[in-house]
Amino acid sequence: MDNINIMVFPCGSEIGLELHRCLKDIRFITLFGGSSVVDHGAYVYKNYIGDLPYITDEKFITKFNEEIDKHNIDFIFPAFDSVIAFLSKNRDKLHAKLLTCSDDAVQICRSKAKTYERLKGCYFLPKTYKSVEEIKNYPVIIKPAESQGALGFMILKSEDELKYELSSRTEEQVICEYLPGEEYTIDCFTDRHGKLRYASCRNRHRIKNGISVNSSLMEPDGEIIKIAEEINGKMDLRGVWFFQLKRNTLGEYRLLECATRVAGTMCVERAAGINLALLTVFDALNMDVDIAPQIKNVTVDRALHNVFSLDLDFDEAYIDFDDTLIIKDKVNLTVLNFIYQCVAKGIKVILLTRHDTDVKEDMKKYRIFPELFDEIICLPRSERKIDHVSPSEKAVFIDDSFAERKAMSEKYGTLSFGVETVEALLDNKQ
Numbered sequence: 001m002d003n004i005n006i007m008v009f010p011c012g013s014e015i016g017l018e019l020h021r022c023l024k025d026i027r028f029i030t031l032f033g034g035s036s037v038v039d040h041g042a043y044v045y046k047n048y049i050g051d052l053p054y055i056t057d058e059k060f061i062t063k064f065n066e067e068i069d070k071h072n073i074d075f076i077f078p079a080f081d082s083v084i085a086f087l088s089k090n091r092d093k094l095h096a097k098l099l100t101c102s103d104d105a106v107q108i109c110r111s112k113a114k115t116y117e118r119l120k121g122c123y124f125l126p127k128t129y130k131s132v133e134e135i136k137n138y139p140v141i142i143k144p145a146e147s148q149g150a151l152g153f154m155i156l157k158s159e160d161e162l163k164y165e166l167s168s169r170t171e172e173q174v175i176c177e178y179l180p181g182e183e184y185t186i187d188c189f190t191d192r193h194g195k196l197r198y199a200s201c202r203n204r205h206r207i208k209n210g211i212s213v214n215s216s217l218m219e220p221d222g223e224i225i226k227i228a229e230e231i232n233g234k235m236d237l238r239g240v241w242f243f244q245l246k247r248n249t250l251g252e253y254r255l256l257e258c259a260t261r262v263a264g265t266m267c268v269e270r271a272a273g274i275n276l277a278l279l280t281v282f283d284a285l286n287m288d289v290d291i292a293p294q295i296k297n298v299t300v301d302r303a304l305h306n307v308f309s310l311d312l313d314f315d316e317a318y319i320d321f322d323d324t325l326i327i328k329d330k331v332n333l334t335v336l337n338f339i340y341q342c343v344a345k346g347i348k349v350i351l352l353t354r355h356d357t358d359v360k361e362d363m364k365k366y367r368i369f370p371e372l373f374d375e376i377i378c379l380p381r382s383e384r385k386i387d388h389v390s391p392s393e394k395a396v397f398i399d400d401s402f403a404e405r406k407a408m409s410e411k412y413g414t415l416s417f418g419v420e421t422v423e424a425l426l427d428n429k430q
Helices: 014-023 060-070 081-089 103-110 112-118 159-168 222-234 264-271 276-284 333-345 359-365 402-412 419-425
Strands: 004-009 029-034 047-049 075-078 140-144 154-156 173-177 183-190 196-203 206-208 211-218 239-247 253-259 299-301 316-319 348-354 375-379 395-398 415-417
Touching (some): 004 014, 004 060, 014 276, 075 081, 075 276, 081 103, 112 253, 154 159, 159 173, 183 222, 196 222, 222 253, 316 333, 359 375, 395 419
Parallel strands (some): 004 075, 029 047, 316 348, 395 415
Antiparallel strands (some): 140 154, 239 253
């Protein structure tokens, strides 16, 4: 297959970061990240395009197309709800194909009010209210007709609270019945023939800032599949999309919203062997796909992840063996990752260790090849490391011993780091 160039925009959103994880290692895809603001995308996208105008800028389409042409972009994977709606509306002006559903489906799903109108008559819609006077029982839910995540979502317990919120909000609101039960997300894939090929259910155990940070795959029951088929039949959907359900006071499923994009927590599907973003790319290339989940039970728990940017340029690295590359009789994978990163960049790597036995023989025990290093310096315990090296001016020294690091820095001015710092030396751009 010929190489294709895909731009993710905006690349620093949770969706954009998940798309990076989905597509960065696919051999025929060169991934680009575009952004209008400096965000996390700049730390993980090797091919990063910053300083793009906001979509509200009248020059956005012109500037966006200039970057598309400059980098020979074939596809755009939009990664934020308002951006998806804007790009979809202007897809005929773009110089690359948009990886999303039809504009009709995009605009319908962007609005909860339009979604409920399109699905009018379906039994799984929540009860909605057009006026305060219609409401007989509280609490009720209020949420903007156009929003993402839990933005603007509130549970209101009285008529006074509802009237106050309605008077203080300028955008269109949706008022619907209170749904106290468990919430589910159903990740879906529809092929270019309009056939629903995949629908997988996951729960949302813990939510932070509107994002599910603990989620588990569940076997979807027949009713969920039926709801997915009905939604698919009433909208012109294609590629990856999802919808959310919640149970009402009677335990019945009720629809919260639909979205024509990748969800950040679709990573659980990827862990089960289903890469919905890649399936969408294949479908856009008019290729038929087979879908075969490999694992049924997957749970993801998400937390903040560190990626660093250091003002550091080095051309060789000295690395200790005991308690650095090998810790507690196991290979330190972070240090090993760093070594391979150096090899890939052409940076000289020297193993510098005070070791009682034949270090090359001990390396075999851990399946570490001596050829990984440009040089191996093995010293008896009585020798000083600083007496056996001639580091360059831009060398770094990694060792668990503070005394060794201090001696190296004082004699040669070498930047010296402990094992716990190696994480910060990793280059995460791919």
